[in-house]
Amino acid sequence: MRLRSRIGLRIFAFNALLVFLPVAAFSLLGSYERGLVDSLEQSLAQQARVTAAWLGEVSRASAHLDARAAKRVLAAIGAKRTARFRVVDAGGLLIADSSEEASPAGSPPQSSIAENRSGSASSAADATADAAAEGEPLIYRFFSAPARLWRRMLAPPSPALPSADFYASAGPRLLGGEVREALAGNYGAATRVSSGGQLSVTLYSAVPIEAGGKVAGAVLVSQSTYRILRDLYAIRLDIAKVFLGSLVAAAALSLLLALTIVSPIKKLGAAATAALGANQAARSIDGAASAFPESRQSDEIGDLQRSLRALALRLDERARQTERFAADAAHEFRNPLAAIRSAAELAEGAAEAADRSRFHRAIIDDAERLRSIVDGLRRLSLAEGGTELASRERIELAPALRAACIRAGGAFASRKDAPSFAVDELRPGASVMADPASLEVILDNLVGNAASFAAREVRVSVAMPEDAIVVEDDGPGIPSEHLSRVFDRFFTWRPGEDRGRHTGLGLSLALALARSMGGSIEASTRAEGGARFVLRLPR
Numbered sequence: 124m125r126l127r128s129r130i131g132l133r134i135f136a137f138n139a140l141l142v143f144l145p146v147a148a149f150s151l152l153g154s155y156e157r158g159l160v161d162s163l164e165q166s167l168a169q170q171a172r173v174t175a176a177w178l179g180e181v182s183r184a185s186a187h188l189d190a191r192a193a194k195r196v197l198a199a200i201g202a203k204r205t206a207r208f209r210v211v212d213a214g215g216l217l218i219a220d221s222s223e224e225a226s227p228a229g230s231p232p233q234s235s236i237a238e239n240r241s242g243s244a245s246s247a248a249d250a251t252a253d254a255a256a257e258g259e260p261l262i263y264r265f266f267s268a269p270a271r272l273w274r275r276m277l278a279p280p281s282p283a284l285p286s287a288d289f290y291a292s293a294g295p296r297l298l299g300g301e302v303r304e305a306l307a308g309n310y311g312a313a314t315r316v317s318s319g320g321q322l323s324v325t326l327y328s329a330v331p332i333e334a335g336g337k338v339a340g341a342v343l344v345s346q347s348t349y350r351i352l353r354d355l356y357a358i359r360l361d362i363a364k365v366f367l368g369s370l371v372a373a374a375a376l377s378l379l380l381a382l383t384i385v386s387p388i389k390k391l392g393a394a395a396t397a398a399l400g401a402n403q404a405a406r407s408i409d410g411a412a413s414a415f416p417e418s419r420q421s422d423e424i425g426d427l428q429r430s431l432r433a434l435a436l437r438l439d440e441r442a443r444q445t446e447r448f449a450a451d452a453a454h455e456f457r458n459p460l461a462a463i464r465s466a467a468e469l470a471e472g473a474a475e476a477a478d479r480s481r482f483h484r485a486i487i488d489d490a491e492r493l494r495s496i497v498d499g500l501r502r503l504s505l506a507e508g509g510t511e512l513a514s515r516e517r518i519e520l521a522p523a524l525r526a527a528c529i530r531a532g533g534a535f536a537s538r539k540d541a542p543s544f545a546v547d548e549l550r551p552g553a554s555v556m557a558d559p560a561s562l563e564v565i566l567d568n569l570v571g572n573a574a575s576f577a578a579r580e581v582r583v584s585v586a587m588p589e590d591a592i593v594v595e596d597d598g599p600g601i602p603s604e605h606l607s608r609v610f611d612r613f614f615t616w617r618p619g620e621d622r623g624r625h626t627g628l629g630l631s632l633a634l635a636l637a638r639s640m641g642g643s644i645e646a647s648t649r650a651e652g653g654a655r656f657v658l659r660l661p662r
Contacts, residue, residue: 134380148362152355159351164312164326167206171330171344174200174208178342182334188212193219193340206346210332213306213340215296262363289315297343305329305341323349387424391415391431459493515556515640520590521549524583527566531574531581542577542596544570547584555590555660561636562660568629569594569644569656575617576654592658600648609646610634633658 174196181192193210197219200208208221290297304311311329325347332340394415415432418425463486470482528544535541555562569592573581576598584593601609601616608614615627634644642660649655 134377134384148365152359152362156351156355159355160326160348163346163348163351164328167326167328167344167346168310168312168330170204170206170208171328171342174210174344175330175332175342178210178332179334179339182332182339188218188332188334188340190218197221206344209297209343209345211297211302211306211341211343213338215298215302215306217295217297218340260360262360262367299327299329301327301329302341302343305331305343306338307331308333308338311341317347317349323347323352384424387420387428391424391428395431456493459489462489463493515558517554518557518559518562520553520555520585520592521546521551523562523566524549524585524592527563527570528581528583530567531570534571535574540578542574543580544574545580545582547582549585550587550590553585553590555662557640557642557660561640565633565636565644565658566592568633569658572629573598573654573656586657589659590662592660594656594658595649595653597653600652601646601654603648606646606648610644 177196178188178193181196182188188210190212197208197210200221204221208219209217210219211217289299299313301311301313308331310331311327313327313329315325315327317323317325325345327343327345329341329343331338332342415428415435417432418428420428466482466485466489470479470486473479473482524546528546532541532544570581570583573594573596577596578598580597582595584595585591586593605614605616609616610630611627612631613627630644630646637644637658637660640660642658644659645657647655647657
């Protein structure tokens with residue numbers, strides 16, 4: 124598939140819509156992450172409130188915070204917690220830390236569990252994060268590159284967060300902003316960057332402990348977002364794989380469509396161009412057929428190829444008809460023109476007035492025959508082009524056939540051997556759909572042709588059940604060698620008679636008009652002698 128294929132590019136662009144879903148998922152992950160962080164902060168605040176209420180209840184009697192009681196409360200929480208709990212007294216002095224509490228017998232130290240879960244100030248968690256960062260798959264680094272570039276080059280500046288190492292070197296007193304806020308009787312919260320250069324942050328929530336109507340200390344709960352980022356990393360990696368798979372599927376589908384749509388259309392276009400640019404002088408049906416070979420495809424492309432093949436054959440046939448028409452017309456014009464020229468020359472040199480009159484009469488007769496030929500060719504051309512057909516309407520056959528016989532009888536009335544015209548009893552209501560003027564011309568030509576050959580009678584009838592019009596005569600009939608030519612232009616066969624009075628266009632015109640209305644005319648020789656013409660028109 125060449126890239127300049129416009130349809131191919133449109134197909135690929137349409138199939139590329141498949142990748143919008145993974146892209147949308149990527150964009151929504153940011154909002155999803157913010158929602159998870161907010162939920163984590165609310166969870167930390169709730170855990171801190173419950174622990175502060177517990178410690179406040181334990182310290183109500185003494186009105187001050189007891190370090191041993193605080194340690195027992197944290198020990199009672201045990202492995203049920205997912206964050207790091209620290210308790211400070213009213214002066215900010217650390218009196219209990221969940222990471223330092225002993226674990227039950229047989230279980231690993233509680234400090235390692237807490238640090239591995241929270242990830243705050245934990246070298247083990249940092250090492251895990253660094254290892255994950257170093258081991259990122261190539262596909263993840265590729266798809267995350269735009270986001271990293273955005274953060275570095277285009278993202279708006281934001282204030283730098285303090286490090287989670289703040290409390291690592293603060294000594295026994297924890298006096299961060301959130302702790303001071305809690306010791307003042309308010310809720311305090313802070314966000315700090317996790318240790319070790321991670322992209323994760325650690326959330327801190329501090330809640331005051333009230334005992335005896337005053338603030339006796341505070342509970343500080345902290346947890347890293349490392350687990351959230353780790354899960355989101357896995358989701359992003361899966362989405363990246365889906366994105367890449369969708370892109371490959373879009374490319375494969377585009378290639379398939381291009382091979383089954385674009386390539387056949389290009390071949391058809393090339394065939395049409397070759398057919399037009401071929402040697403027109405050597406035009407033939409075989410040439411048109413070879414340009415568009417028969418297709419066995421059952422889809423729209425196959426239908427298009429078959430239609431183009433039919434169109435090419437039709438145009439080729441029309442071109443050959445035009446060539447034959449021009450050749451026949453030139454041939455038919457040649458004889459009258461030669462006769463007119465010869466008569467004119469003889470008339471010019473004739474000494475007797477009677478001779479000159481005879482030659483002038485011959486010129487007039489040949490000019491009239493030439494006019495008849497031109498008029499017949501004009502009407503035949505209009506009929507073959509379908510432009511003479513004005514409108515169709517339902518026509519009763521009985522009056523139309525009787526009128527045609529009456530007109531033919533009038534035309535042949537001056538002949539001594541004029542035939543009689545008989546119209547068989549017609550079925551009542553027999554009718555066809557036709558243009559009245561065209562039907563009149565067809566009937567006049569068929570009945571007139573039969574009358575010119577008939578010995579005694581011309582019979583017109585309607586055949587059942589298709590209401591076909593049958594015109595028969597009792598003349599010599601049509602020789603078998605001429606049956607295929609009786610409808611050809613300028614062909615006429617009249618034994619023992621000069622064909623000069625006949626143009627040979629009547630039957631050609633009748634057939635052309637019948638076909639323009641969706642009908643047909645068939646010629647045959649009767650077994651008992653004479654010719655039979657059968658006209659079929661749509662009912």
